[in-house]
Amino acid sequence: MPGVRPCRPQCRAGRGAERVEAQAGRPVPGPLTLYWAPTSPFVRLVMAAAHELGVAGRFRLVEATVENIVDVVSPVNPLAQIPTLVLEDGAVLYDSATIVAWLDARYGTALAEPLGGRGADRWRVATRTAAATGLMDAVVAERHLALQPDGHRPDGFIERLRARRMRVLGYLAGRVAPADAPVTTDALAAACALGYLDFRFPSEDWRGAHPALAEWFAAFGRRPSMQATAPEAPDAPPAPTAASAAAKAPG
Amino acid sequence: MPGVRPCRPQCRAGRGAERVEAQAGRPVPGPLTLYWAPTSPFVRLVMAAAHELGVAGRFRLVEATVENIVDVVSPVNPLAQIPTLVLEDGAVLYDSATIVAWLDARYGTALAEPLGGRGADRWRVATRTAAATGLMDAVVAERHLALQPDGHRPDGFIERLRARRMRVLGYLAGRVAPADAPVTTDALAAACALGYLDFRFPSEDWRGAHPALAEWFAAFGRRPSMQATAPEAPDAPPAPTAASAAAKAPG
Numbered sequence: 474m475p476g477v478r479p480c481r482p483q484c485r486a487g488r489g490a491e492r493v494e495a496q497a498g499r500p501v502p503g504p505l506t507l508y509w510a511p512t513s514p515f516v517r518l519v520m521a522a523a524h525e526l527g528v529a530g531r532f533r534l535v536e537a538t539v540e541n542i543v544d545v546v547s548p549v550n551p552l553a554q555i556p557t558l559v560l561e562d563g564a565v566l567y568d569s570a571t572i573v574a575w576l577d578a579r580y581g582t583a584l585a586e587p588l589g590g591r592g593a594d595r596w597r598v599a600t601r602t603a604a605a606t607g608l609m610d611a612v613v614a615e616r617h618l619a620l621q622p623d624g625h626r627p628d629g630f631i632e633r634l635r636a637r638r639m640r641v642l643g644y645l646a647g648r649v650a651p652a653d654a655p656v657t658t659d660a661l662a663a664a665c666a667l668g669y670l671d672f673r674f675p676s677e678d679w680r681g682a683h684p685a686l687a688e689w690f691a692a693f694g695r696r697p698s699m700q701a702t703a704p705e706a707p708d709a710p711p712a713p714t715a716a717s718a719a720a721k722a723p724g
Numbered sequence: 725m726p727g728v729r730p731c732r733p734q735c736r737a738g739r740g741a742e743r744v745e746a747q748a749g750r751p752v753p754g755p756l757t758l759y760w761a762p763t764s765p766f767v768r769l770v771m772a773a774a775h776e777l778g779v780a781g782r783f784r785l786v787e788a789t790v791e792n793i794v795d796v797v798s799p800v801n802p803l804a805q806i807p808t809l810v811l812e813d814g815a816v817l818y819d820s821a822t823i824v825a826w827l828d829a830r831y832g833t834a835l836a837e838p839l840g841g842r843g844a845d846r847w848r849v850a851t852r853t854a855a856a857t858g859l860m861d862a863v864v865a866e867r868h869l870a871l872q873p874d875g876h877r878p879d880g881f882i883e884r885l886r887a888r889r890m891r892v893l894g895y896l897a898g899r900v901a902p903a904d905a906p907v908t909t910d911a912l913a914a915a916c917a918l919g920y921l922d923f924r925f926p927s928e929d930w931r932g933a934h935p936a937l938a939e940w941f942a943a944f945g946r947r948p949s950m951q952a953t954a955p956e957a958p959d960a961p962p963a964p965t966a967a968s969a970a971a972k973a974p975g
Contacts, residue, residue, distance in 0.1 A: 543887070551895035552858040552888060564848065568858075570821070571850040574840075589825075589840055597815065599822040607803040607819075618878055625879055627872045636794070637803060644802035 487511060490520075490532040497544035508546050508557040509534040512704040514609040514669035515569040516556045521661050522573045524698035526580045570602060573658060585655030601648065601659035608641040608666040616673050638670070646683035652692040664693045665702075672704045738762060741771075741783040748795035759797050759808040760785040763955040765860040765920035766820040767807045772912050773824045775949035777831045821853060824909060836906030852899070852910035859892040859917040867924050889921070897934035903943040915944045916953075923955045 493506070509516050509532075523529040537546050543553045549565050550557040558566045558575070566572050574589030581587055586598040615634040618627055645663050654660070667690050670677065680687035693699060744757070760767050760783075774780040788797050794804045800816045801808040809817045809826070817823050825840030832838055837849040866885040869878055896914050905911070918941050921928065931938035944950060 543884075547891055551855060551891035552862075553891065554858070566847055566851050568854045571847065571854060574850070575847055596817055596822065596826055599825070600817050603819045603822060604802060607805070611803075618881065621878045621881065624875050625877060625881075627869055627876045627878055629876070630869065630872065640798055640802035640804065 487534050490529055490534050492534045492536065495535045495537065495541055495545045497541065504561050505531050505533065506559040507532040507534055508537050508549070508555045508559075510537050510555055512669075512672065513555055514613070514665045515554075515606065517665045517668065517702045517704065518569050518606070518662050519556045519558075519572045519576070520702045521665060521698040522576055522584065522658065524701050525583045525656055525661070525696075526576055527583065528576065528580045529701070569606065570599075577658075583656070584658055584661075586657035586659070588658045598657055598659045602662045604641055604644055605659060605662035605666045608638060608645075609662075609669055611635075611637045611641070612666070612670055612673055641666075642679050642683060642686070646686040649685045649689045652689060656696070656698075660693065661698070664690060664699055668694070668699070668703065738785050741780055741785045743785045743787065746786045746788065746792055746796045748792065748799075755812050756782050756784065757810040758783040758785055759788050759800070759806045759810075761788050761806055763920075763923065764806055765864070765916045766805075766857065768916045768919065768953045768955065769820050769857070769913050770807045770809075770823045770827070771953045772916060772949040773827055773835065773909065775952050776834045776907055776912070776947075777827055778834065779827065779831045780952070820857065821850075828909075834907070835909055835912075837908035837910070839909045849908055849910045853913045855892055855895055856910060856913035856917045859889060859896075860913075860920055862886075862888045862892070863917070863921055863924055892917075893930050893934060893937070897937040900936045900940045903940060907947070907949075911944065912949070915941060915950055919945070919950070919954065 487509070490507075507516075507519070509520075520529060520532075523532065535545065537555050542555070546555060546557055547553040549559055550567050552567070554567065556567065556569055556572055558572045560566065566575055570588055574587065577584055577587035577589070586594055588599055588602060589595065611634045615631055615638070618631050618634070621627070645667075650657075650660055667679075667686075670679065694703075738760070741758075758767075758770070760771075771780060771783075774783065786796065788806050793806070797806060797808055798804040800810055801818050803818070805818065807818065807820050807823055809823045811817065817826055821839055825838065828835055828838035828840065837845055839850055839853060840846065862885045866882055866889070869882050869885070872878070896918075901908075901911055918930075918937075921930065945954075
């Protein structure tokens, strides 16, 4: 098939899915096309939910990078954000919460408490998921604003984001599920947020302050859905440029 | 009742609801307490939905300001963001999409296409709502980053947010509903986003580029739910300080 590249062996995050070449301004037709990046925590939430539901292999992945995301994604999503899912009939779904809810409605029963409908405790799950995705938002924004060039870093704003991150960690630490609890959407979101924090701020010792949360994360991280979607640093990470730092990057 | 202040006559945004004094670190007990600000577009979406459902009078409003939002809201929501809703039993709900879905599930039938369940077209509604709230996000972030002091403004980042705003306006302009269409959640979100754009960037001539969208907005804006929740500039707006600009402010 033209334009299709096999997933690179080292690309664990795309395991089980086919990858399709990104083409600016040309939405890719076909079944369940997911605009995707291996490091985005929002994408990881969708991919991890798809792995839990056993349907990750149904996606064709179009990779969005810092450099191409506006050109590639904006024709289907004016926010130019990922994940964005294009269905068989061309309908477009975002953001991550909407996609996870759709996946569960179409394929579900694997998530004990999904988003958007089945669970008895759906509002609690939706709110905890919002807290976890808010943590993702804060870490993504903090990273990109910290990469701004000298004279363009909003230090006060960055400090507020950091304080928010600390509060959400405390919130999550106060709600640690038993290690053998059934998988819920909010737990997936929390684990993806913590994984992204580790990925971008590996020197931060949040485990020291929250040992029970660290223990939960270690156990939850052994799930196949988490293993299959873990972000990996590229082989030779390019130094960020001012232009790439200014972009709303995938992750 | 101690701590209760009547709504000021000029405060249209809180019409129909009781206001309760904010107290740092002390969640306010009682029925349906909404952490609120008169200018937040996310809060306006919830209030407008409540007006459509005829239940705005059930809220007790606790006002979050730039100065107090972390102290007042973070005890119930670690993101320290509004809207945040505390239910009768102490359960806490956020973000705006979750609250609107809850309101509709408890009180609904007024919204032709609600979020989160009833409508035949729920995924389209959720995605369009995400586009509109993404526009709110971009305008809020652009405003706050533009208020950063000299030497701390991330100009490249701000430019990307502005480009996103323009794309979403084009997206909304391509999907203008008939003036007499039944009220849907995504339409409420689009109108609240456009209202906030006008409120914060009144000199921007988006109507010139998108006359059909402007006409729809003018007609939709005459709904009682929109009239009752329109943001008003304070009588004497204080000049923003560096500290307040750095905050994730209510709006």
